[in-house]
Amino acid sequence: MSRLLLLIVLTMVCSALTAPCAVIRVPDDEPTISAGVAAASAGDTVLVASGTYHESSIWMKDGVCLTSETGQADCVTIDAQFQGKVFYCQTIGSESSIVGFTMTVAHGAILCRDGASPTIRNCVFTAILVRPRSSRTVHLWGTSASTGAR
Numbered sequence: 001m002s003r004l005l006l007l008i009v010l011t012m013v014c015s016a017l018t019a020p021c022a023v024i025r026v027p028d029d030e031p032t033i034s035a036g037v038a039a040a041s042a043g044d045t046v047l048v049a050s051g052t053y054h055e056s057s058i059w060m061k062d063g064v065c066l067t068s069e070t071g072q073a074d075c076v077t078i079d080a081q082f083q084g085k086v087f088y089c090q091t092i093g094s095e096s097s098i099v100g101f102t103m104t105v106a107h108g109a110i111l112c113r114d115g116a117s118p119t120i121r122n123c124v125f126t127a128i129l130v131r132p133r134s135s136r137t138v139h140l141w142g143t144s145a146s147t148g149a150r
Contacts, residue, residue, distance in 0.1 A: 023047055033058055033066070033078065040064040048076050048101075056080035056106060060118060062092040068100035073124040080106035082129070089116040098123060 021043040030036040033055050036046040042063025050069050055078055060066065068076035078101055080086050086103040087110040089096070097119040103109040104126045112118065 021045070025049065026053075037061055037064060037066060042095075050075050052077040052079055054079050054081055056083040056086060058087050060087055060089045060092055060096055060098070060116075063095050065097045066099070066101075067097070071100040071122060073100055073102045073122050075100055077102040077104060079104050082107060085109065085111050087111070089118050090114050092116045092118055094119050097121065102126060103128065 022040070022045075024030055024036045024040055024044060024046045026033055026036040026046060026048045028049070030039050030046075033046070033048055033053055034057070036048070037058060037060060040046050040061060042061070044063075045065045045067060048066070048068050053076065058078075078086050080103070082105055084106065085108040086106050087098060089110060089112045091114045094117050098110070098121075099119075100122045102124040106127075107129050109123075109125045109128050110118075110120065
């Protein structure tokens with residue numbers, strides 16, 4: 001009986017220590033995509049409402065799912081206004097994801113480095129400037145895995 005009670009207490013304590021995953025809504029909860037990702041923790045989803053967002057240099061975090069409201073590229077456009085790349089991904093795994101965005105007017109769309117391997121789905125890239133000797137919109141540096149993005 002005491003073992004059962006101990007197991008129940010340990011289960012309750014462990015459950016209390018595990019934070020629930022959150023959904024952070026942009027622009028309702030956070031004003032920008034960057035702020036939404038910065039406020040997120042591993043396991044959270046940053047859900048972006050339809051529209052055009054003028055942002056660049058969004059640093060993805062490990063374990064965060066960033067998705068447009070519908071999950072389709074025609075829902076959200078991120079216009080970087082030639083201020084840099086849209087996303088930077090560094091040392092994040094495939095459980096991090098970018099889903100359903102059109103990325104435009106940028107100096108490269110996504111930079112993955114130092115082993116970063118985010119999942120990228122349903123994204124469109126337009127008006128992306130690349131270096132003269134490169135035709136890559138998604139840059140993979142170091143040991144980053146291929147994302148399958150085109």
